[in-house]
Amino acid sequence: MTFEKLGLSEELLHSVRDTGYTSPTPIQAQAIPAILEGNDVMAAAQTGTGKTAGFTLPLLQLLNTKPPVKNNRARALVLTPTRELAAQVQESVFTYGKYLNLRSAVVFGGVKINPQMMKLRRGVDVLVATPGRLLDLFQQRAINFNDIEILVLDEADRMLDMGFIHDIKKIMALLPKQRQTLMFSATFSQEIRQLAKGIINNPVEIDVAPRNSTVETISQVVYPVDKARKVDLLSHLIRNENWYQVLVFSRTKHGADKLVKRLSRDNIHAAAIHGNKSQAQRTKALDGFKKNKIQILIATDIAARGIDIDQLSHVVNFDLPNVPEDYVHRIGRTGRAGASGQAISLVSADEAKQLQDIERLIKRKIEREEIESFEPQHIVPESVSGKSSRNKQRANPGNNGNKPKRYKGKRNSASEENPRSHRYGKPNSSHHRNNSTSGNRQQRSTSAERPAV
Numbered sequence: 001m002t003f004e005k006l007g008l009s010e011e012l013l014h015s016v017r018d019t020g021y022t023s024p025t026p027i028q029a030q031a032i033p034a035i036l037e038g039n040d041v042m043a044a045a046q047t048g049t050g051k052t053a054g055f056t057l058p059l060l061q062l063l064n065t066k067p068p069v070k071n072n073r074a075r076a077l078v079l080t081p082t083r084e085l086a087a088q089v090q091e092s093v094f095t096y097g098k099y100l101n102l103r104s105a106v107v108f109g110g111v112k113i114n115p116q117m118m119k120l121r122r123g124v125d126v127l128v129a130t131p132g133r134l135l136d137l138f139q140q141r142a143i144n145f146n147d148i149e150i151l152v153l154d155e156a157d158r159m160l161d162m163g164f165i166h167d168i169k170k171i172m173a174l175l176p177k178q179r180q181t182l183m184f185s186a187t188f189s190q191e192i193r194q195l196a197k198g199i200i201n202n203p204v205e206i207d208v209a210p211r212n213s214t215v216e217t218i219s220q221v222v223y224p225v226d227k228a229r230k231v232d233l234l235s236h237l238i239r240n241e242n243w244y245q246v247l248v249f250s251r252t253k254h255g256a257d258k259l260v261k262r263l264s265r266d267n268i269h270a271a272a273i274h275g276n277k278s279q280a281q282r283t284k285a286l287d288g289f290k291k292n293k294i295q296i297l298i299a300t301d302i303a304a305r306g307i308d309i310d311q312l313s314h315v316v317n318f319d320l321p322n323v324p325e326d327y328v329h330r331i332g333r334t335g336r337a338g339a340s341g342q343a344i345s346l347v348s349a350d351e352a353k354q355l356q357d358i359e360r361l362i363k364r365k366i367e368r369e370e371i372e373s374f375e376p377q378h379i380v381p382e383s384v385s386g387k388s389s390r391n392k393q394r395a396n397p398g399n400n401g402n403k404p405k406r407y408k409g410k411r412n413s414a415s416e417e418n419p420r421s422h423r424y425g426k427p428n429s430s431h432h433r434n435n436s437t438s439g440n441r442q443q444r445s446t447s448a449e450r451p452a453v
């Protein structure tokens, strides 16, 4: 399959060639023709599958054939759950639309509203927005939705997770009924299907990654380790394996900050990205990471969602997420678009339940390896398929013939990042790309102030 066969215009093919992509990813091969034909689309595709280009390319092509936009109006609206994802989507609009004469803007909370209002004055062809700020702009009459022809809901599942359902419903009620709607989601839960019912009309359904499967090219390993020794192990791995541009996941914001401080004592340059950081701090951390000035980026699950850093070689779970689906999202940061990657989880005995839930979700046991000098005193019980991890007797088969020691250590009680407590798209995701990628994106700013396309 080639991009030429998908029905894209010469200008768009030109920009695709500039990015260096040689062939469309599966989501692109299916979504692009369906969208160009004017269909509504519901696509199950995780971040990393190339979904952004999958909707951006045809959207730009459709907009390019129609009359120009009027003041304070937009013709296509892309809703995203977080600021980072919004900035990245606009970056794609910018990249792929560079040979077209279309205007775009990105709006999200946490930054001044006035410059965003100014930008909308002349109207934009593509508006990328997080839901809360979009509603604020609407209330201030900075944007009128009457000319919206195409609506994209990106990472719809995450929007629901983050408590945006009411904002989304409000926005839906304001949009013209006659429009093309595209919904992208990592998974199609019942909740998502329910949401889609009132929004999408007879959609073409595309499913490129079986639900909750982990990407095949990612090798996954668990390093059992005592909780108290996790930081030392992480520091040891970073130094011994010479890791650069590694994304480390922390379950809590506090944990992420502590890790940065602790690693800096070992002269490891790390930065944290989470919901308590300002937009400027997050942009700086991400930018430093992409430019290789920051060796290790530590992110919470929400902060890490959607951040687009390609071909990340390693992702480390410093602790396991409580929600097993987040594991799939986390490790999806590596092995992107077919590249290989490694996902490493540092697992202590008190995380046996989380590990069991993850292994049950992905329907496989993750290989375990002990690291010399870091062998755990407290054995991490093996998961027992189909059995509840509450049954600790059964969940302790004791591999290697050793009777696992019982661990009664405290659970990590630090508070979890709670997206619902922050109205405007919390930070979400982080990604980085390796030096090896030509990635012209690396050079670009993710600022909301980027000039329109």
Ligand code: AMP
Pocket (backbone or CB within 6 Å): 021, 022, 023, 024, 025, 028, 046, 047, 048, 049, 050, 051, 052, 053, 308, 309, 310, 336, 337
């Ligand atoms: P996304 O799933 O949209 O976040 O895309 C993940 C990454 O895949 C993007 O940053 C692109 O750099 C990369 N990508 C998108 N399309 C292709 C393609 N056709 N070939 C290779 N890489 C791609």
